[in-house]
Amino acid sequence: xxxxxxxxxxxxxxxxxxxxxxxxxxxxxxxxxxxxxxxxxxxxxxxxxxxxxxxxxxxxxxxxxxxxxxxxxxxxxxxxxxxxxxxxxxxxxxxxxxxxxxxxxxxxxxxxxxxxxxxxxxxxxxxxxxxxxxxxxxxxxxxxxxxxxxxxxxxxxxxxxxxxxxxxxxxxxxxxxxxxxxxxxxxxxxxxxxxxxxxxxxxxxxxxxxxxxxxxxxxxxxxxxxxxxxxxxxxxxxxxxxxxxxxxxxxxxxxxxxxxxxxxxxxxxxxxxxxxxxxxxxxxxxxxxxxxxxxxxxxxxxxxxxxxxxxxxxxxxxxxxxxxxxxxxxxxxxxxxxxxxxxxxxxxxxxxxxxxxxxxxxxxxxxxxxxxxxxxxxxxxxxxxxxxxxxxxxxxxxxxxxxxxxxxxxxxxxxxxxxxxxxxxxxxxxxxxxxxxxxxxxxxxxxxxxxxxxxxxxxxxxxxxxxxxxxxxxxxxxxxxxxxxxxxxxxxxxxxxxxxxxxxxxxxxxxxxxxxxxxxxxxxxxxxxxxx
Numbered sequence: 001x002x003x004x005x006x007x008x009x010x011x012x013x014x015x016x017x018x019x020x021x022x023x024x025x026x027x028x029x030x031x032x033x034x035x036x037x038x039x040x041x042x043x044x045x046x047x048x049x050x051x052x053x054x055x056x057x058x059x060x061x062x063x064x065x066x067x068x069x070x071x072x073x074x075x076x077x078x079x080x081x082x083x084x085x086x087x088x089x090x091x092x093x094x095x096x097x098x099x100x101x102x103x104x105x106x107x108x109x110x111x112x113x114x115x116x117x118x119x120x121x122x123x124x125x126x127x128x129x130x131x132x133x134x135x136x137x138x139x140x141x142x143x144x145x146x147x148x149x150x151x152x153x154x155x156x157x158x159x160x161x162x163x164x165x166x167x168x169x170x171x172x173x174x175x176x177x178x179x180x181x182x183x184x185x186x187x188x189x190x191x192x193x194x195x196x197x198x199x200x201x202x203x204x205x206x207x208x209x210x211x212x213x214x215x216x217x218x219x220x221x222x223x224x225x226x227x228x229x230x231x232x233x234x235x236x237x238x239x240x241x242x243x244x245x246x247x248x249x250x251x252x253x254x255x256x257x258x259x260x261x262x263x264x265x266x267x268x269x270x271x272x273x274x275x276x277x278x279x280x281x282x283x284x285x286x287x288x289x290x291x292x293x294x295x296x297x298x299x300x301x302x303x304x305x306x307x308x309x310x311x312x313x314x315x316x317x318x319x320x321x322x323x324x325x326x327x328x329x330x331x332x333x334x335x336x337x338x339x340x341x342x343x344x345x346x347x348x349x350x351x352x353x354x355x356x357x358x359x360x361x362x363x364x365x366x367x368x369x370x371x372x373x374x375x376x377x378x379x380x381x382x383x384x385x386x387x388x389x390x391x392x393x394x395x396x397x398x399x400x401x402x403x404x405x406x407x408x409x410x411x412x413x414x415x416x417x418x419x420x421x422x423x424x425x426x427x428x429x430x431x432x433x434x435x436x437x438x439x440x441x442x443x444x445x446x447x448x449x450x451x452x453x454x455x456x457x458x459x460x461x462x463x464x465x466x467x468x469x470x471x472x473x474x475x476x477x478x479x480x481x482x483x484x485x486x487x488x489x490x491x492x493x494x495x496x497x498x499x500x501x502x503x504x505x506x507x508x509x510x511x512x513x514x515x516x517x518x519x520x521x522x523x524x525x526x527x528x529x530x531x532x
Contacts, residue, residue, distance in 0.1 A: 001024075001027060001028065001029040002027055002028050002029065002050045002051060002121050002124060003028075003029050003031045003047070003048075003049040003050045003051070004023070004028050004029065004030050004031065004049060004050065004051045004052075004053065004117075005030075005031055005032045005033065005034065005040070005043060005044060005047065005049040005051070005052050005053070006018070006030070006032075006033040006034070006053050006054075007033070007034040007036075007037065007039075007040035007052060007053070007054040007055060007058065007063075007066065008033075008034075008035075008053075008054070008055040008058070008082065009035055009036055009055060009057075009058045009059055010055070011035075013055070013082070013105065014033050014035075016108075017053065018030060018033075020108065020110050020113055021110055021113060021114045021117065026114060026117065026118070027121065028051075028117065028121070031047050031049055032047055032049070036058050036059045036060045036061070037054075037058045037059065037060045037061025037062060037063070037065060037066045038059075038060040038061055040052070040054065040058070040061070040066055041061060041066055041069055041070060044066075044070055044074060044077070045070070045073065045074075048074055048076075048077065049077060050076070050077060050078065050124050051077070051078050051079075051080065051117070051120055051121075051124075052066075052070070052077055052078070052079050052080070053079075053080045053082060054066055054067070054079060054080070054081060054082065055081075055082045055083075056081050056082060056083040056084075056087045056090045056091060056094060056102075057084075057087065057090070062090070063079075063081055063082075063090065063094055064090055064093050064094050064097070067079050067081075067094055067097055067098060067099060068097055071097060071098045076124075076127070078100045078120050078123065078124060079094070079098060079099040079100060080099065080100055080101055080102065080103065080116065080117075080120065081094045081095075081099045081101070081102040081103075082102070082103060082105050082108075083102050083103075083104060083105070084104065084105055084106070100120050100123070101116055101119070101120070103116060145174065145175075148174055149174050149176065149226065149228070150228050150229070152167075152170050152174065152176075153226065153228040153236070153238065154228060154230075156238075156283065156286045156287065157185075157228070157230065157236060157286055157287055157290040158230075158287070158290075164282075164283055164284065167283050176224075176226065177223070177224040177240075178224050178226065178238065178240045178283075179224070179240050181240070181281055182240060182241045182242070182243055182249055182279050182280075182281065183238065183239070183240055183241075183279065183280045183281070183282075183283070183285065183286060183289060184238075184239050184241055184249065184253050184276065184277055184278070184279050184280070184289065185236055185237070185238055185239075185276075185277040185286065185289035185290050185292070185293045186236070186237040186239065186253060186256065186257055186260075186274055186275070186276050186277075186293060187230070187234065187235075187236050187237075187274065187275040187276075187290065187293035187294055187296075187297060188215070188234065188235040188236075188237065188257075188260055188261075188264075188272055188273075188274050189233070189234045189272060189273050189274075189275070189297055190211075190233035190234070190264070190270045190271070190272045191270075191271040191272055191273060191402050192269075192270060192271045192402075195268075195269065195270065196232070196233050204232070208229055208232070208233070210268075211229075211233075211235065211264065211268065211270075212227055212229055212235065214263055214264070214267065214268075215227045215235060215237065215260055215263075218256075218259050218260055218263055219237065219239075219256075221259070222239060222252075222256050222259075224239075224240045225237055225238065225239040225240070225256070226238050230290075233270075236290055236293070237256070237260070238286060238289075239253065239256065241253065241279065243279075246279060249279045250276070250279075250310060253276045254276065254308055254310075257274040257276060257308045258308065260272075260274065261274060261307060261308070271307075271402075272307070273297055273300070273307045273308070273309065274297075274307065274308045274309070275292075275293040275294060275295070275296030275297035275300070275309050275311070276293060276296060276308065276309065276310045276311065277289035277290070277292035277293045277296065277311050278292055278311055278313070292311040293311065295311060296309040296310060296311040296312070297309060298361040298362060298363070299311070299312055299361075301361055301362055301403070323349060323352065323368055325348075326345045326346075326348050326349050326352075327371065327375075329341060329344070329345040329348075330342060330345045330346070330372075330375060331375070333345060334375070334379050339418055339421045339422075342414070342417055342418065342421065343414065343418060346410060346411070346413070346414035346417075347414070349368070349410050350407050350410055350411060353365070353403055353406060353407050353410075354403070354407065362400070365400075365403075365406045366397050366400070366406075368406075369397050369406060369409060369410065370397065372410065372413060373413075376413060376416070376417055379417075380420065397409070430455055430457065430462075430465060431465055431466050431469040431470055433455060434451055434455060434462060434466060434474075435470065435477065437451060437454060437455075438451065438477065438478055438481055439481055442478065442481050442482045442485060442504060442505050443485075443502075443503055443504055443505050444505060445505070446478070446505070448462060448463055448474050448475070451474075462474065479515060479519065480519065482504040482505050482506070482515075483504075483515065483516055483519045483520065485503075485504045486500050486501070486503075486504045486512075486516060486524065487520070487527065489503060489504070490524055490527055490528045490531065491528070491531045497509065497512075497513070497524045497525060497528075498512070500512075500524065501513075501524075512524070
């Protein structure tokens with residue numbers, strides 16, 4: 001219902017208005033009537049009616065004065081003016097200060113009066129609906145402001161750029177105060193991720209939220225600036241810097257970076273590095289600024305003592321470290337089983353990583369570790385006969401954030417390889433035992449599988465080990481051992497050929513003769529005849 005108050009000093013006029021239309025049936029509720037302007041103002045302030053129908057001329061306060069006195073305090077109230085023919089100047093003034101419309105008393109009829117009321121009613125209802133939507137939108141914005149800002153900054157840093165006017169409109173809506181004169185991006189990356197990895201998924205979310213809040217508190221000292229999480233334990237700060245020169249802007253950005261770095265170390269024990277972009281003057285350059293900040297972290301990755309890195313446009317790639325010689329040395333050492341050569345090659349990897357004269361990036365070091373993983377895995381498979389899963393070993397590389405992570409991983413891999421080499425050295429004894437077993441049991445049905453079971457090792461490992469230590473294949477050694485014994489028996493016994501074949505492990509006489517001739521060039525009988 002729309003509440004209505006009537007203000008008129010004429011009783012008959014008030015009575016006439018009350019009987020002119022069926023108020024309640026039309027959706028109106030007459031809440032009060034006043035005989036002068038002063039009473040009307042008091043009632044209006046108390047009841048706050050939606051519509052005030054006021055005579056233009058009244059004692060104490062006329063209609064114009066009433067409207068003027070109430071319009072600031074009752075912003076939602078609509079005014080309809082009643083006038084006579086001689087009141088036109090008052091009517092114009094009333095309309096100027098906010099009256100919705102006017103109607104002449106002498107020409108007032110039910111139908112046009114109801115039409116006027118419904119027009120004002122429609123306007124009130126439209127405003128109410130709009131205000132309801134605005135309140136709902138404002139509630140939604142307040143409730144979701146961090147997420148809405150996060151989405152906008154993610155779009156600016158990573159997605160296709162929307163035009164400047166749309167961004168400005170979004171800034172106004174989300175109360176973002178960034179200006180585009182001197183924009184800089186700082187990328188904060190937490191290094192000791194093991195502290196982060198020990199938390200479960202829910203706790204990681206809380207930790208990320210806590211880091212974001214901590215940075216936001218710091219940014220209150222550097223307005224205007226905003227932070228958004230761009231990756232796990234990686235945070236981008238967008239800062240509009242008030243500075244007169246490029247040098248001053250760099251100084252201000254670095255001061256902010258130091259503040260954030262110290263806070264994360266003091267309160268969360270997080271070590272971090274910060275990349276800082278160049279200064280830009282347009283919002284659509286924020287994507288480039290983020291890439292520069294990320295590149296700055298890559299460019300400064302090998303600087304062990306520095307944690308804050310400015311983007312270098314003229315980065316000297318000629319000092320980028322290479323490891324081709326070390327890979328070749330490792331490959332050669334694998335071939336000749338040289339432990340000292342392997343150790344030196346791995347140690348040379350570490351020395352180059354630690355050498356501050358060379359530029360190293362995370363991508364290049366990760367690629368080196370992947371290559372080493374595949375080389376070692378293939379080599380291990382050759383001796384163990386097993387298809388080793390490299391997934392776990394390689395997945396850890398994705399978590400590395402510091403030079404120490406990579407150097408320690410390489411040293412651990414070196415120790416693993418050297419340990420395996422020691423096992424291979426011990427394999428000489430294994431090969432000797434295998435040889436002794438074969439010479440003692442050549443007359444039995446033995447095979448690579450049965451001998452490896454006897455020695456408690458894999459068939460593939462035994463085959464590879466035997467070839468490396470004896471310079472002869474397992475099966476070739478077994479054949480020659482059997483044929484040598486057969487030659488001895490053919491020469492020094494009167495046993496028949498098939499009997500000798502059975503004694504040396506060949507129960508099939510035809511197969512025995514075929515193998516004997518392949519090795520000696522003679523059949524068993526021809527060999528026996530030659531010995532007489």
